[in-house]
Amino acid sequence: MPGLERVRTAYYGWYVVAALFFATFVVIGVRQGFGVFVETWEEDWAASTTAVTAASAIGWVLNGVSQPFFGALTDRFGARRVLIYGMLALGSSVLLVTASTNPLMLAFTYGVLLSFTSGALSFTPAGALIARWFVRNRGKAMSLLTVGGSASGVIMIPFLAYFLLNASWQTVWLVIGAMVLGLGLPALILIVRSGPEDMGLEPDGDMPETADGEAGPVSRAMVVGPLNAERWQESFRSAPMWQLSLAYWVCGITTASIAVHYVRWASSEGIAPETAALAFGLLSGINAIGVLFVGSISDRMQRKTLLGIVYLVRGLAFLSLILVPGVGALWAFAVIGGMSWLATVPLTTSLAADVYGVKKLGTLAGLINMAHQLGGGAAVLVFAWVFDTWDTYDPAFAGGAVFLLLAGVLSLSIREKRYSSRYSPVNPTTSTKPELASTAVDAD
Amino acid sequence: MLIAHHSEAADPTLIHWIRERIDAVIGLEPVAIVTLLGILIALFPIVLMLMAWRRQRRADLSGGED
Structure with a gap:
């Protein structure tokens, strides 16, 4: 009965990595892309570089502060929810940026709203999610996620820079918003799951534990x-x-x-x-x-x-x-x-x-x-x-x-x-911690 | 493009320099570059969602995950 045979397919965790790769690509593009618009805003609003880039400086601080906040939310509600609502909030913030008419409004829409909400799509929740899906291949999966940021610099920034030559900055930001809400959000909703257990899988795609409990996966421990x-x-x-x-x-x-x-x-x-x-x-x-x-x-x-x-x-x-x-x-x-x-x-x-x-x-x-x-x-x-x-x-x-x-x-x-x-490895049911280290230096 | 790890804004002057380099090397019209890059950006999530859907369909038909 071929129809009932279990078919070997790629481990679902790699699809999750790919979806998070795109989320990282988008959010880093949005944040880095600020630099593309600085001169245009200076001309449109007759503002100084300092006034315009204040939004970026505020954003830097708030993005840093947002990291433990969204990290705590991740631990409480799960990374999937944080990422999805974060993408929704990011898309809304991007659309609000188009309504900015002066540096002060930009400081609020980009510096406060966008920069803070982008913390929900940072390596903090994404890394925590990847750590659940992968144990043996954790480093490889995390590195693929990181490359999403690198790819954004190479593809997204030139895209925005050339787009701005042919359209108003508001139009470019509307397109970014459409990209976030029309592509990034559906990809997260349809693909990302909180952990392999949600799909009856084990980390790294290991085989499930046998009935007699002898061949349990190393990854779970x-x-x-x-x-x-x-x-x-x-x-x-x-x-x-x-x-x-x-x-x-x-x-x-x-x-x-x-x-x-x-x-x-x-x-x-x-x-x-x-x-x-x-x-x-x-x-x-x-x-x-x-x-x-x-x-x-x-x-x-x-x-x-x-x-x-x-x-x-x-x-x-x-x-x-x-x-x-x-x-x-x-x-x-x-x-x-x-x-x-x-x-x-x-x-x-x-x-x-x-x-x-x-x-x-x-x-x-x-x-x-x-x-x-x-x-x-x-x-x-x-x-x-x-x-x-x-x-x-x-x-x-x-x-x-x-x-x-x-x-x-x-x-x-x-x-x-x-x-x-x-x-x-620690047995989750009988976990005992090693004595906490009081001194750091010790060669393994 | 050099990034600080948490995606701080790219330097406008550096973006200018890079755009001039791209113009010198590729020589395409801005519209063509935007179109090509736009397609590339949009294709990735669309293809990914299709692949994930196809995988789930295969798994459903075969009676379980691998």
């Missing part, structure tokens, strides 16, 4: 972390939460500062715009490949080792900005920095899930992401102050390299073999 947190506050009594958060804070410092100050740095070094743009193309390509590679191999080796290496490699990239003369610094940074640029995202979230389990992962990931945002916001100001004071970014780059060295050491010192469910 690994959904609970050795430091399984019943309350998010408990996680801060253990070293890995501090190690991951502090390292990710450095990550925020070193990515946001470059994202904001790159053009000013390139101009101050006399680098031609076409060369700088080309270097960015190279960096984008390398970072997409790098994050996929790192995510995939992180499922086969200790994630903390890769995380440490990634921070140290980025430290080298920062040093190259000081030590390599002329335009060579740009190419060195594009190649070395590109390898490490996004790779911290899947590694950090996967490691947090491995250590603390998925029950409070939304809140924990939200807090870690907030540390990233706070570090980034502060660094942008410090880098500006350094340049204004010394007329060079070198002291700031040197500081970034030192912080990255510390982040690398912090990451390498995580006792993954003791605290990760990959090496110390």
Whole structure:
């Protein structure tokens, strides 16, 4: 009876990853796309750059604050609901942006509403959801999600930039709204499920437990972390939460500062715009490949080792900005920095899930992401102050390299073999926590 | 495009530079680029939803998930 045979199909979790890939693609496009419209708004409203970009600055802070908020909602109501309502709210916010007639309204519609609601579609709820669907392939799945952001920069931003040449900014934002509500929202509703159990599946598509209970899936036990947190506050009594958060804070410092100050740095070094743009193309390509590679191999080796290496490699990239003369610094940074640029995202979230389990992962990931945002916001100001004071970014780059060295050491010192469910699987019914670490440094 | 991990706004000057590079390399009309990229963006979720629907239909017909 062929009709009754079980047909082997691709694990449904990969469809969920693909839907979240698109959600990430859209939300990052919407947030990054702000830069496309700055000059148009300045002309239309006869406003200064400061007045227009205030919306972006407000959005930066609120997006950071929103991370633990939506993380807590994820733990309470499930990531699926947060993502779907988040996409609905994002689409509505996008449509409201079209009604803006001055920088103050833009600060409210984009800076407050859109930036806050986009937190509901960030790596916080999406990562928490992926962690439920995948255990053995968690790093690979998280890295695919991360590439959605990279793809958005390559496809969505040029789309918006060229669209604006042929249409009013209101029309472009209406199209973005249609994209969010007409494509992103249905994809989430139709495809995303809260976890494999909703479809009678096991994480990673493993075979279900047999009747005699002998061949149960390894993955199920690994959904609970050795430091399984019943309350998010408990996680801060253990070293890995501090190690991951502090390292990710450095990550925020070193990515946001470059994202904001790159053009000013390139101009101050006399680098031609076409060369700088080309270097960015190279960096984008390398970072997409790098994050996929790192995510995939992180499922086969200790994630903390890769995380440490990634921070140290980025430290080298920062040093190259000081030590390599002329335009060579740009190419060195594009190649070395590109390898490490996004790779911290899947590694950090996967490691947090491995250590603390998925029950409070939304809140924990939200807090870690907030540390990233706070570090980034502060660094942008410090880098500006350094340049204004010394007329060079070198002291700031040197500081970034030192912080990255510390982040690398912090990451390498995580006792993954003791605290990760990959090496110390926990029986969910008889879970006992290992003694909380009072000291961080311990080689596995 | 370089992104800060949580999608902060891209630098307008950098967007200008990149657009000029694309113009120099590809040389297509803006309308053609918008059309191509628009189709690419729209196709992904549409194809994905169709594949998911087809998969569910196959699973229903075969009597269970794999």
